[in-house]
Structures are given as C-alpha cells and as structure tokens.
Amino acid sequence: MAKKKNLFERFANWATAATGSSTAFIIAAATVMIWAMTGPVFKYSETWQLVINTGTTIITFLMVFLIQKSQNKDSKAVHLKLNEIIASHEGTSNRMVDIEDLTEEELDKLRKFYEKLSALAEKEDDITCTHSIDAAEENQSRKSVRYRKPGLPT
Numbered sequence: 108m109a110k111k112k113n114l115f116e117r118f119a120n121w122a123t124a125a126t127g128s129s130t131a132f133i134i135a136a137a138t139v140m141i142w143a144m145t146g147p148v149f150k151y152s153e154t155w156q157l158v159i160n161t162g163t164t165i166i167t168f169l170m171v172f173l174i175q176k177s178q179n180k181d182s183k184a185v186h187l188k189l190n191e192i193i194a195s196h197e198g199t200s201n202r203m204v205d206i207e208d209l210t211e212e213e214l215d216k217l218r219k220f221y222e223k224l225s226a227l228a229e230k231e232d233d234i235t236c237t238h239s240i241d242a243a244e245e246n247q248s249r250k251s252v253r254y255r256k257p258g259l260p261t
Contacts, residue, residue, distance in 0.1 A: 123177045126170065138162075 112120070125131055142159050149155035190204045206217065 119173060119176050122173055126173070 139159070146155060186207055193199045193203050194201060206214070209217070
C-alpha cells in the first residue's frame with residue numbers, strides 16, 4: 108500500500124520532523140540570542156533590525172504552508188481511521204462517513220440532530236445507553252412505552 112512519495116512529500120515530511128524538534132528550537136533560540144548580542148556591535152542599526160525581521164518573516168511564511176500541509180495530511184488520516192471505525196461497527200450510522208465534505212449548513216443540521224439525541228439520552232436512566240441518529244427517536248419512543256408505569260396515559 109505504501110506508494111513512492113514525490114520529492115515535495117518527502118521534503119515536507121523531513122522538514123516537519125526537523126522543524127518540530129528540540130534541536131530546531133535550540134538553533135532558533137541561539138540565533139536570536141546571537142542577533143541580540145550583536146546589537147551593540149552594529150549600533151542597533153536599521154540593517155541589524157532588518158536582518159532578524161526579514162529572516163523571521165521568510166521562515167514564518169514558509170512554515171505556514173508546511174504546517175498546513177502537515178495538518179491536511181493528519182486530518183485525512185484521522186478521517187479515514189474514523190470512517191473505518193464507523194463502517195466496521197454495526198451500531199453506527201454509515202451516513203457519518205465523509206461528513207467533512209458537507210456544507211456548513213448541513214453540518215449545523217447534523218449538530219442539531221446530535222443535540223436532540225443528547226436530549227433523548229438525558230431521559231435515560233442508564234448513562235451508557237447510546238443510539239445512532241437513525242434509531243434514536245424510534246428507540247426512545249419504544250422504551251418510553253415499555254417502561255411507562257401502568258395506569259399512566261400513553
């Protein structure tokens with residue numbers, strides 16, 4: 108299943124690991140300390156300030172894209188893992204697979220379903236009792252009838 112990664116993919120993986128390391132932090136901190144200590148030598152000139160400003164701006168600009176690539180990859184992996192769990196579990200709703208492709212409005216509607224599901228669950232005596240969205244209302248009404256005390260109106 109492992110496919111040969113393109114050059115950018117390999118570089119991005121390496122750069123993400125390298126820039127997230129303790130060594131990278133120590134190098135960055137040392138660079139800033141050396142820059143600060145050279146201030147008196149360069150009389151805190153505009154050029155001296157421009158060196159650190161330009162360097163940090165360029166690094167920040169590039170890191171934004173690198174971090175975004177890493178987050179996108181991680182997000183895809185997490186979604187696939189969750190999809191596998193959903194697909195393999197009998198009690199889950201397969202409609203949850205790939206919901207990240209829904210619009211914001213559709214996600215808000217789905218959130219309201221879960222809020223309703225939460226309200227139904229609050230009526231349960233057993234906090235470990237769970238339902239899928241599809242079965243929640245049906246299960247709740249069936250349980251309500253089953254556990255209703257004799258003599259109470261239905």
